[in-house]
Amino acid sequence: MIGKWQKNSTFQAGHLLAAFLLCLVAFTGAARAQTSTDDLFEALKNAPNEKEARLIETEIWEAWIDAAPTPDLREQVESAMRMRGEYNYQGAREVLDKVVAEAPDYPEGWNQRAFILFLQGDYEASLKDIKKVLELEPRHFGALSGQAMIYITQGRAELAQKTLRDAVNVHPYLKERALLIKPKGVDL
Template identity: 30%
Template sequence: MRFFASILILSLSFASYTAGAQEPARPKDPKEQAQPPQARPRASTLDELFERLGKAQTEREAEGISSLIERRFARSGSDTADLLLNRAAEAFGKKDYPLAIELIDRVLVLQPNWAEAWYKRATVFYQLDDPVGAMADLHRALKIEPRHFNAWTGLGHILMASDDKARALDAYRKVLAINPQMSDVKTIVNRLGPEVDGQDL
């Protein structure tokens, strides 16, 4: 079963610089000097992005916002931890799961409160047929960041695989409370909801 969409191989972005001859300085137009510099647009906070995600009107709009959120999730604030997680993703892509685990373990020593690292390690555990380990890491990720919709989705899939439909439905509903436009999850909830809710009748 394929899930954990954000486990796509991370790639480091390197800015490329070209060395060129500098043009001789020219005197600035007095009008240009008088104009105040234009301020850069303020980047949205994570809270603002989640608010926009909850109000998105279309799946395409939601996908764009969720991608921005995932980029925020993917930054730990430590260049070393980010690099190690990138190498873990490369190992994951090569199906070298033990190496991926080892690298993420190092990340978690450096950044124990990085929800994305716990989420990524859960992904590797699942590939190693260790749903218990995966579920434990997903719970750690969600304790740190309760709005991690990918972690809720992964948790729902593991619970479904273990035939715990009631708890799986609860996890999927939490996904939709955060990201209402996830059509795949909506389909699951629409199918599973009557089955699980009807058990109480």
């Protein structure tokens, strides 16, 4: 009888331990998810070289896409990105119109639509979406660089330079940094 009780007790203790560990992993995973973007931005700002910065940049982009409130919305954004890659800008825009309507607090939905609007030449609408992205995620270097590209296209050079400097402040190895004009006597 004691052997059976010990067996069941060990079995129950094992289940309790497994449940505890599962809760601990879930809790620390949630905490890590909340701070991981901050950690990634800190790592990006302090990246020792461009190669490391590109790896971190990729992780940030993945985090932005992963932040979709539901798996379905994430799939819609990815679908729109595939459509964009196939030059189906109108199809991508229609999908992203639904995404931002359904998830107005999801920055990447707005950012992806801003990009489509830019590609369609609707710069003012793109700037409105970029403004929303930056309200939700002020460190969105993709939105900042897109905003700068629009300003350059519109001939608003000073504003473009300021925006690019803001973007480079977030992401020192941003590809568009080559568009910065160095003031005389200042090393960027």
